[in-house]
Amino acid sequence: MPSKQRKIAIMGYRSVGKSSLSIQFVEGQFVDSYDPTIENTFTKSTRVNSQDYEVKLVDTAGQDEYSIFPTQYSMDIHGYVLVYSITSAKSFEVVQTIYDKLLDITGKVHVPIVLVGNKTDLYVDRMISTEQGRRLADSWHAAFLETSAKQNESVADIFHTLLIEIEKADGNVQEK
Numbered sequence: 001m002p003s004k005q006r007k008i009a010i011m012g013y014r015s016v017g018k019s020s021l022s023i024q025f026v027e028g029q030f031v032d033s034y035d036p037t038i039e040n041t042f043t044k045s046t047r048v049n050s051q052d053y054e055v056k057l058v059d060t061a062g063q064d065e066y067s068i069f070p071t072q073y074s075m076d077i078h079g080y081v082l083v084y085s086i087t088s089a090k091s092f093e094v095v096q097t098i099y100d101k102l103l104d105i106t107g108k109v110h111v112p113i114v115l116v117g118n119k120t121d122l123y124v125d126r127m128i129s130t131e132q133g134r135r136l137a138d139s140w141h142a143a144f145l146e147t148s149a150k151q152n153e154s155v156a157d158i159f160h161t162l163l164i165e166i167e168k169a170d171g172n173v174q175e176k
């Protein structure tokens, strides 16, 4: 089977670990200080269920509740990784406003999404419970994972899960 091209955007409040998750997935390393203003597109080949994929991963510079959803993230993106930090209630609020804007701008009722609670290694500072994260993801009919970019915990799972969600949505496109 030929390789499928998939474009994914990773979004969320600043400092939640979007770049760290991206670099961990693409390069297999944890970089401690990565310029937060850099917006980068990474390419990575991966295989899920005997299907090869070429993933283009757009690591966005981050959003807050006031950001206008950039239209370039609504076009030709197959699926989204929405990230908060389990240590930041603010980042959990912001991920919900990003989701609302995302649905608004894409005009779709269902978009392939994986909700990610990152920084599980900082469990002593946890502000958002696993249950809260799961409940939010359920309300979106999205997949949910908790990860640690630092410890490379469940990082590849994010992208593999999203590729499966994108496959499920294929041929099942619903417009508002």
Ligand code: GDP
Pocket: 013, 014, 015, 016, 017, 018, 019, 020, 021, 031, 032, 033, 034, 035, 036, 061, 062, 118, 119, 120, 121, 122, 147, 148, 149, 150, 151
């Ligand atoms: P971004 O602004 O969302 O791209 O966040 P970065 O990837 O630049 O990470 C922001 C800060 O959080 C950096 O200091 C990272 O080293 C740190 N960080 C990212 N992921 C983790 C993680 O899983 N655990 C811990 N302890 N720190 C992390």
Ligand code: MG
Pocket: 018, 019, 020, 034, 035, 036, 037, 038, 059, 060, 061
């Ligand atoms: Mg970044």
